[in-house]
Amino acid sequence: MRVRNKIRPEIGDTQCGFVEGKGTTNAVYMLRMIIERALETQKDIYLCFIDYTKAFDRVKHWEMIKQLKQLHVDGKDLRIIKNIYWQQIAAVRIENEISPFQMIKRGVRQGCVLSPDLFNLDSETILRNLDEYPGIRIGGRMINNLRYADDTVLIAENKEDLQKLIDIATTESKRMGLELNSKKTEVMVINRRPNLNADLFVDGTKLKQRDSFKYLGTIITQDGKSHTEIKARIAQAKTNFQKMKPLLTNNNITITTRIRALQCYIEPILMYGCEAWTITKEIQKKIEAAEMWFFRRMLRVPWTARKTNEEVLKETESTRSLMSRIRRRQAKFVGHIMRREGLENLVTTGRMEGKKSRGRQREKMLDGMTSWMGTKRVTDALSESWDRESWKDMIANAKGQGT
Incomplete structure (x- = not known):
């Protein structure tokens, strides 16, 4: 617990994996909300879905200890972690034959309660260097990545910026012992115009561009729709x-x-x-x-x-009742994130520069939810969400379609 309390404050709010109070829902919601709001302001979104080769098995032990020292982890706790990870040996047994024993110098231990935090610290060290690079600006905050453990998506407004992010992520990953799998790392361009090509590379290998990608179990498509x-x-x-x-x-x-x-x-x-x-x-x-x-x-x-x-x-x-229960889940989730000062709140309410297109606007997630709740304006509904009891009453009394 003492080590965990040192590590967790260092983990950025773009990380949703192994973080208390967050899950895949948070990561998927933020990505979809960023896409939806960017399309509303006529921005293109360039995405790179990174796939690491055996990420949890590649963490360098000496780099991990170095990071813990920088966090001023107590000497006794540091010795315990060293004793767990250093001087490990392993062999492979095939029938009655055993291979020579080899020293294990990489990888976090499976089943160890500290492993998720140690991996997150490693991942944070890699992506912390991206903070000063462009992404997409919402509410004055530059966002260029979202993560769930090792499932990472890089975000930019144009091809050149995304290539810079990929290059930095590749270099920093190598330094920490991780390797981007260029065969499974893929890119996508979210826009209103079809067939917008993006030639992006990892170490000279051209990345595949997809019309759709399954991110954390959900399908993201280039038109940004659900x-x-x-x-x-x-x-x-x-x-x-x-x-x-x-x-x-x-x-x-x-x-x-x-x-x-x-x-x-x-x-x-x-x-x-x-x-x-x-x-x-x-x-x-x-x-x-x-x-x-x-x-x-x-x-x-x-x-x-x-x-x-x-x-x-x-x-x-x-x-x-299925449609009603879906709307209730949406309303409960939005109410939850609105009462917290987190990144989910920012991508929902933060101002995004740009002009809306002429004519009728495309329906958005919050439009459907607030209509079901009987509220005409999204801003009115979101302002009510700060009062937990009032928000519960609005959900309970909702008479929208699907109830």
Whole structure:
């Protein structure tokens, strides 16, 4: 705990992995919000999704000890860590043969409670040198990277700035013993104009440019929309429903119990990352249709049967609640981050320079959420979020679509 208390204040707020109170949801939300707000102000976003080769196995022990000394970790604690990591030997056993023993000089120990913090410290040392380089400015703060453990995305407004970030990250990573995998490190350009090329390199190797990328389990597309991700989530939930079909369609189990199983094992797959979704009317219909798809199959209603959705809901003794629960999760998450002075708050409310395009604006995540809550202006809703009890009442009394 003493070592952890020394390390954690040094970890930047762009790191969401192994950090108390944060998770993949925070990282995905911030990336989607940055993309959404940049497109609103007619900015292009250049992204580089870094893949490290065996990141946790590459941490140099002597560099790790050097960093701990710089943090003035107590001598006794430092000796304990040295005794854990130094003078380690290992061999490989194949059937009855054992290879010669080798000294282990790299890598954090699997299962050690201190390993996540030690790795984060190593990662922080690499990316701390990026602070003075351009990224995207929100609320007076320059943001050029987001991280979840070793899953790192570099962010810039143009190709030249992103190449600088890649070069610095590559150099610093090598110094700390980590290596960028040029075959799996990929780039993407988020913009309103299709087919904008970005020739970017790692040590002379050209990086692949993608139209979409799966970041922390969610699909980010070059148009910045959530449509592809939501459709993929629905398909994945249906696949898992089929795997549990013997249970979910078993008439010997009460429908109430089966619906509970559906909500525990299937719907969380569909709802993963929903806190950051921008849900249009078209997508809302698909989500509601997916919910009825589950109910109809639980009752074994054939596709030829002329049974209305209302009749199905009556038989299941249920109501359409999936869309409402998604909106509630969005509202609860936004309320949580608004009451904290963190980076999530900044990317949500901070001012971004630029001009909006003419004509009707594209629907944004906060537009849909506040409309569901019965508030006309996003700023009015966000100002209410500071009062926890008032925000809870607004969520509880919401009468928007999907309830």
